[in-house]
Amino acid sequence: MSTILEINNLKKTYNSGDRHLTVLEGINFTLQAGDTCAIVGPSGSGKTTLLGLCAGLDRASSGSVILNGVRLDNLSEDARAQVRNQYVGFIFQNFQLIPTLTALENVMVPLELRGERNVKREAMDLLARVGLADRHDHYPTQLSGGEQQRVSLARAFSNRPTILFADEPTGNLDEETGDKVESLLFELNREAGTTLVLVTHDLELAEKTQRIIRIKGGHVVSDTGAPEATHQPYGSNIS
Amino acid sequence: MSDTKPNPDKPQLNIPWLLKMAWRDTRRSRGRLALFLSSIVLGIAALVAINSFRDSLQLAIDEKARTLIGADLVMGMNKEPDSLSMAIIDSVGTLGKRSDENRMMSMVYFVNSNETRLVQVRALGGEFPYFGAIETKPKEASRSFREDRRALVDHNLMLQYEAEVGDSIRVGALTFAIEGALHRIPGQTAMTAAVAPVVYIPRQYLPETGLIQRGSRVSYYYYYDLDEAVQPDTLGKKLDPRLEEYGMFYDTVETRKASMGRSYDELARFLALVGFVALLLGCVGVASAVHVYMRDKLATIGILRCLGMSGKQAFLVYLFQVMGMGLLGGIAGAALGSVVQLVLPELFKTFLPVTVDAYFSATAATQGVLLGVIVSVLFALLPLLSIRQVSPLITLRATFEHLTNQKDLLRWAVYGLLLGFIVVFSRWQLGTWWQAFYFTGGVIAAFLVLALLAKGLSWTVKRFFPTHWGYVWRQGLANLYRPNNQTLLLMVSIGLGTALIGTLFMVQRTLLSEVSLSGTKNQPNLVLFDIQNSQRDQVGELTKQEGLPILYFDPIVTVRLEQINNLTLADVRKDTTLEIKPWNFTREYRVTYRDQLSDSEKTEEGTWIKNQYSGSGRVPVSLEQRYAERIKVKVGDSLLYNVQGATMPARVAHIRRVDWNRVQTNFQVVFPEGVLEEAPQFHVLMTRSDNEQQAAQFQRKVVENFPNVSAIGLDLILRTLEEVVGQISFVIQFMALFSIFTGLLVLVGSVNVSKFQRVQESVLLRTLGANKKQILGITLMEYAMLGILAAAVGCVIAFGAAWALAVFSFEMEFVPVLWPLLVIFVVVTLLTVAVGLLNSRGVLNRPPLEVLRREA
Structure with missing residues (x-):
């Protein structure tokens, strides 16, 4: 199995005037292809910041992020965007569909960005897979929250990502809808063999992954389910 | 799964897809984009109309050039030719046919109506005009009047003095029968005809009229129809040094075309500049609209960035939208301008020596379309540049500072481009670099004053915030400085529009008041000239007898x-x-x-x-x-x-x-x-006469007793000048209308744009229990403050600009006429408040949830 994500001694600090706020520090872990991992922790613990850094949405203050063999912290924003387009899929709590595009067009965007042609059929197949083939020409505002998240799922898998990052994927949905979306997410992930990293408050959801990394106050406090070889000496971080 | 490693050096642009994305992305904003583009439409329309008209006029002048002077060569002088001058005049006469004409200002007496009037008497001998015609009614009168003691009289004068063909008119000591009404003379405009109406008499009767006395101001004109072998311009240039030496001048078709082209070009340039100001005003609208539009698009850009779109690609998506908007605005402006130019020949006919047929100018229309694209892109560039720096993190945290904090040197390049564009464009319109720099300087100064004032206002309100005031007042005031405020944009666009409109009104009023000032009490209002030495005492006596000082x-x-x-x-x-x-x-x-x-x-x-x-x-x-x-x-x-x-x-x-x-x-x-x-x-x-009756009686007596003496009432001069200034200002006002309407559109656009900012919090307030009256009060307070300040500063700028124009450009005493400014101030303020309130209707009359869903 190959390493998909490698996080080394990651630190993130925000500066506001004279104040320096460290939101993440001393984070180390590695994920192999096909792994599923949940990052859990209380509000303000730094889990979303960690997801952003892992996905190349932000730059670390120090340490490194290596995604699919590409070291992200040395790349420009545009180069990181290209990495995201090639290897990464995203699912957001608030769906983040583009309001001016139909469901189908939203799913097509990552492929079109790659310059691929004749992507409509592929996108339609994905929409059919999430049960929304007949709603393909609807705009996000014409869809319910669950439907929007299913479109978002289709979009996330459309570029055949190596790794999928999900930020509270069911956080904005009622329980029943959330369960459906959850099942669909794991199902699609299994089929595609994609590495999955999800950030959640929901411990029930987290337990469906192979590995759970707990964060508190910007530090990793536990890492359950991690393969022996990748266990890191957390030192003082371990509670 | 792709194994390709990213190559940061070679991002794929995929232009066709970006164009498609640009189009898709406009789906929910086309109404707003249409409003944005409408602000440049009128400015472009004004420029296209004026430039098309300029082309039409040039074509008309080229086509009808020979009829402009009615001869191959015209020579003239303002004094009686001596033997040396006469030798030249005669020698040129051997090269073809010649017509002689004397022109002088003199009184004429309408026998039927028993009234007198100062006119330009032209005593014509020969067959002039050789090309074109003196247009008269009846048509044959233009030739037949030369055969006997008959005259041609300006048709407006005939209407005014109720004279008809066959009636008598006295010129000097001689009475002529009116042979026809004079409608058009080669090369003369309706404006000059209004200032100095013409009466033609046959030249052979001039000596008997007694009009030529010592000291009389008489001009001598000689018209030549030259043999085909003679080149009028070559001849003119050859004679020029000698002509100048003898105080003579000459004119050929080519010299007349050139001088006329120059003078009408200057008029067109000036009017085009008024159009350009309208366009600049529209550009402010575009810049502010795109600025807010981009802010609304941040979330979408963040998502696209997250999905792998590069900064350059995101920039291009919105650049294409702006280009499309500019293209549509340009096309709409060019179409409107091409229609407007159809009415311009009618509007300008008083000033034109030839009949102009308006035709579609492809050059002017193309220029308009290009201009639409160029100005839209240029003025949208600043907000567009920030797209490149939108962070994808916005997708994870809505509260995240959306723009990365990189210093963008390209912004300075854009400032340079904007400045360069204004200078180069105004140079193109004005003709000289120094005028272009002055104009650009003025525009920048106005922008700076308004921008500084807007900043100052925000700062002052924040610094001295009246904490003890009621909630509605505090909320309204706070809207002036809170994040996403529209203070700067509204102040600049409303203020600039007010300044422009105010300046135009002030200048016009100053010009008119300058004229009417002359008619004030204790100033002379009746002038008698050409009084000979021998007549001096008698004229003085007659004046006293009539009870005049x-x-x-x-x-x-x-x-x-x-x-x-x-x-x-x-x-x-x-x-x-x-x-x-x-x-x-x-x-x-x-x-x-x-x-x-x-x-x-x-x-x-x-x-x-x-x-x-x-x-x-x-x-x-x-x-x-x-x-x-x-x-x-x-x-x-x-x-x-x-x-x-x-x-x-x-x-x-x-x-x-x-x-x-x-x-x-x-x-x-x-x-x-x-x-x-x-x-x-x-x-x-x-x-000075106390009333028109007294003046008319005195003038009649003067003409009866001293036919060579001319008397002119200043009220006539005032009336004529007022008419001339009125016609000129009508044309300027017509062009200013483009600015006024653009200003209104920018105002509607700016306020509308701010609506998108305000609607959510208004709805929130409604949700929390604020009633209609409170929301209305907050909105009223905010827009009233903005309207009052922007209009007031605009008026102050207008006052300064009008003063500068009066003193430096027209070189006359500045007469501050304040009422137009007051009217403009009140109207602009009310309009701002009205548009602001109208835009809030949606929030006031519908349930909050509905509004939130609709505006989301």
Whole structure:
């Protein structure tokens, strides 16, 4: 199995005037292809910041992020965007569909960005897979929250990502809808063999992954389910 | 799964897809985009209309060039030709046919209506015009009047004095039968016809009219229909040095075309500039609209960035949208401009010497479309540039600072581009670089003042916030400085629009008040000129008999200047570094002599000559200040005048400032008493009548008793001037309408844009229990403050600009007429508030949830 994500001694600090706020520090872990991992922790613990850094949405203050063999912290924003387009899929709590595009067009965007042609059929197949083939020409505002998240799922898998990052994927949905979306997410992930990293408050959801990394106050406090070889000496971080 | 590694150096742009994305992304914003583009439509329409009209006019002038002067060559002079001049006139006459014409201002008497009027009498002999026609009703009158004692009379005069063909008109001492109504003379505009209406008489009767007396101002014109072998321009150029020496001038079809092209081009340039200001105003609208539009698009850009779109690609998506918007605006503007230009020939016909048929100018339309794209892109570039820096993190945290904090040097490049564009464009419209720099400087100054004031307002409100005021007032005031406020954009766009409109109104009012000022009490309102020496006492007596005061009664002597500090005409021609124009030597001066300064004169330098000239040494003379500057002399310098054949050495003893705006006889050169008394001279008398009846009766008596003396009422001059200024200002106002409507559109657009900012919090307030009245109060407060301040500053700028134009450009005393500014101030403020309130209707009348869903 190959390493998909490698996080080394990651630190993130925000500066506001004279104040320096460290939101993440001393984070180390590695994920192999096909792994599923949940990052859990209380509000303000730094889990979303960690997801952003892992996905190349932000730059670390120090340490490194290596995604699919590409070291992200040395790349420009545009180069990181290209990495995201090639290897990464995203699912957001608030769906983040583009309001001016139909469901189908939203799913097509990552492929079109790659310059691929004749992507409509592929996108339609994905929409059919999430049960929304007949709603393909609807705009996000014409869809319910669950439907929007299913479109978002289709979009996330459309570029055949190596790794999928999900930020509270069911956080904005009622329980029943959330369960459906959850099942669909794991199902699609299994089929595609994609590495999955999800950030959640929901411990029930987290337990469906192979590995759970707990964060508190910007530090990793536990890492359950991690393969022996990748266990890191957390030192003082371990509670 | 792809194994390709990213190549950061070679991002794929995929232009066709970006274009598709740009189109898709407009789906929910097309209404707003249409409003944005509408703000440039009128500016472009104004420019396309004016430039199309310019092309149409040029074409008309080219097509009808020969009819503009009615001959191959015209020679003329403003004094009686001497034997040398006559030799040239006759020698050219051997090269073809010749017609002679004398022009002079004189009174005519309409026998039927028993009224008099000052007109330009043209005594015509020969077959002129050789090309085109003197248009008359009946048509044949233009030829038949020459055969007998018959006259052609300006058709407007005939209407005014209820004269008809066959009626009598007295010109000088002779009565003529009116043969026809005069409608158009080759090369003459309706405007000049209105200022000096023409009466044609056959030249053979001129001596009998007695109009040519000593000192009479008569012009001599000679029209030639040259043989085909003779090139008029070559001949004109060959004769030019001699003609200039004898104080003569010439005109050919080509010289007339060139001079006419120049003067109409200047008018068109000025009007195009008014259009350009409208366009600039629209550009402010575009910039502000795109700025807010981009802010609304941040989330979408964040998502696209997250999915792998590069900054450049995101930038291009929105650049294409703006280009499309500019293209549509340009096309709409070009189409509207092409329609508007159809009415321009009608609008301008008073000023035009030829009938202009409007035609579609592809060049002007293409320029308009291109301009639409260029200005939209240029003025949208600043907000567009920030797209490149939108962070994808916005997808995870809505509260995240959306833009990365990189310093963007490209912003400075954009500022440079904007500045360069305004300079180059205004240079294109105005013709000279210094004018372009002045114009650009003025525009930037106005922008800066308004921007600084907006910043100052936000700061002041924040710094001295009235914490004890009621909630509605506090909320309304706080909207002026809170994040996403529209203070800067609204202040600049509303303020600039107000400044422009205000300036136009002020200038127009100042020009008109300048004219009407002359009609105030105790100023003369009746002038008698061409009074001969022998008639002096009798005219004075008649004036007194009619109960009219003699306010001024000045002798006038015609002189010419031969030397300035021993420099002759030949010297100044040879050495152009002297910067003395040759015409200072070739023209005639009408001078006077007296022993005291008039009340419109003030000593600038030297000593006024009170005493009679002693008879020894150079004659001490007083010069008007600007004239002295023109001929480059100061007190003590020597001059040599030619007083109708006799040379007279003089020295500059006194330089005085003259208020030319005063209605009285003013002179460039004043001699002391005891020098010119015996020289051939005529007199000008100025008086004041209390009413029109008295003036008309006096004028009639003057014409009856002294046919050669002309009397003109200043009320007629005032009426004519008012008409002329009115027509000019109508044209300017017509063009200003484009700015006014653009200003309104920008206002609607800006307020509408701010609606998207305000609607969510208004809805939130409604949700929390705020009632209609409170929301209305908050909105009213915010827009009233913005409207009042922007309009007030705009008015102050307008006041300054109008002052500068009056003093530096029109060189006249600035008369502050404030009421137009007050009206503009009130209207702009009310409009701002009204548009602001209208835009809030949606929030006020619907349930909050519905609004939130609709605006989401």
